Amino acid sequence: MPELLPQQNSVPSPNANARVRWSWVRRFVTRVLVLFERYPWLLPLASFLAGVLSFVLVRRGEGMARYIAFTALLGWPWMLAQGWLRGWLLRRFPSKWTPYGLQMITQSLQQEVLFFSLPFLAGATQPDIGQWLFTGLVGLAAFISVIDPIYEKHIADHPARALLFHAYCSFVCALVVLPIAAKVQLENALPLALVITGVWILLGLRGAWRDLSTPQARRLGFTAFVLAPLALWLLRSHVPPAGLSVTEGLVTQSVEDRTPGARLQTISAAALQARGAIAFVAIRAPMGLKQTVYFQWSQNGHKLDRIAAEIQGSGKGGWRTYSRKRNFPADPRGAWRVDLLTPDGQLIERLRFKVQ
Numbered sequence: 001m002p003e004l005l006p007q008q009n010s011v012p013s014p015n016a017n018a019r020v021r022w023s024w025v026r027r028f029v030t031r032v033l034v035l036f037e038r039y040p041w042l043l044p045l046a047s048f049l050a051g052v053l054s055f056v057l058v059r060r061g062e063g064m065a066r067y068i069a070f071t072a073l074l075g076w077p078w079m080l081a082q083g084w085l086r087g088w089l090l091r092r093f094p095s096k097w098t099p100y101g102l103q104m105i106t107q108s109l110q111q112e113v114l115f116f117s118l119p120f121l122a123g124a125t126q127p128d129i130g131q132w133l134f135t136g137l138v139g140l141a142a143f144i145s146v147i148d149p150i151y152e153k154h155i156a157d158h159p160a161r162a163l164l165f166h167a168y169c170s171f172v173c174a175l176v177v178l179p180i181a182a183k184v185q186l187e188n189a190l191p192l193a194l195v196i197t198g199v200w201i202l203l204g205l206r207g208a209w210r211d212l213s214t215p216q217a218r219r220l221g222f223t224a225f226v227l228a229p230l231a232l233w234l235l236r237s238h239v240p241p242a243g244l245s246v247t248e249g250l251v252t253q254s255v256e257d258r259t260p261g262a263r264l265q266t267i268s269a270a271a272l273q274a275r276g277a278i279a280f281v282a283i284r285a286p287m288g289l290k291q292t293v294y295f296q297w298s299q300n301g302h303k304l305d306r307i308a309a310e311i312q313g314s315g316k317g318g319w320r321t322y323s324r325k326r327n328f329p330a331d332p333r334g335a336w337r338v339d340l341l342t343p344d345g346q347l348i349e350r351l352r353f354k355v356q
Contacts, residue, residue: 109169120242120243122135128347131238163201179242179286187344194233201225247318248260251264251277251336255324264353265352266353266354272355280321282318282319284319289313291310292308293309293340296340299334299336
């Protein structure tokens with residue numbers, strides 16, 4: 001009679017479990033990539049709509065916008081570390097799909113950041129040539145990111161250009177999202193974005209440097225890597241203050257319970273000397289954000305007084321504040337302008353009136 005062997009329960013090995021998990025991850029990533037390849041407009045549209053929704057929620061003073069903005073910030077670590085992660089993943093998954101998948105992930109995150117940021121930048125852009133140019137460049141970068149022939153030929157296939165484009169997207173992400181998601185003041189968000197982006201440019205410079213094969217290309221590349229962050233810092237006053245928007249702004253001569261009186265467009269010199277003038281604004285900001293702003297009074301292009309005020313992220317009507325000026329020159333006639341500025345000089349609102 002044959003001997004019966006004891007039955008044993010088969011237990012999958014840890015390596016088998018790991019292979020099953022990675023196989024599932026690969027299938028999921030492949031399906032996502034195929035979806036984005038079939039419908040390339042899907043992610044930019046979703047990102048833009050998320051940005052519009054967050055912008056509307058910020059204007060209403062609702063804290064939900066912070067969570068939506070935080071999801072946009074989640075892709076930032078990948079954007080900053082993608083150079084190192086790319087090499088690690090290529091060694092880990094040596095497949096023909098890996099470079100393609102990594103490029104699609106990077107391009108998709110760039111699209112998400114740029115299209116999410118556009119509504120905030122457009123809403124904060126004031127009649128200033130520098131702000132128009134900055135917002136226009138973000139719009140151009142967003143357009144380039146969704147046109148695959150242009151993106152692949154002129155950016156993705158050139159490591160040096162890809163690094164600069166990636167750094168620019170990282171800068172825009174930090175500039176727009178940090179004040180909303182982390183309540184970072186605007187004058188701190190801009191240098192923080194520049195410093196972190198500059199550090200990662202240095203870390204990715206080695207790979208980009210190999211792409212510059214001629215001495216002339218290396219000189220041009222070195223100039224671009226150095227001057228781009230420096231130019232952004234020197235021209236920071238022309239960056240739109242994303243996240244802040246003025247719901248009401250006027251010059252008047254009276255304020256009762258933070259409610260302004262009649263709007264002034266033209267006033268006589270005698271009336272101005274008798275009662276002075278008040279620059280009144282109501283500012284919407286992300287909930288919980290505390291921000292210093294300045295009222296800069298100017299006569300005929302000459303700057304006179306700079307008066308500080310504090311605002312805080314508030315409800316639907318915005319935070320109401322004003323600057324009262326009583327001391328005027330002996331001859332106050334001319335064109336007057338009151339600029340509402342951040343500490344870095346970013347223009348939030350511009351008010352004008354004339355003295356006859």
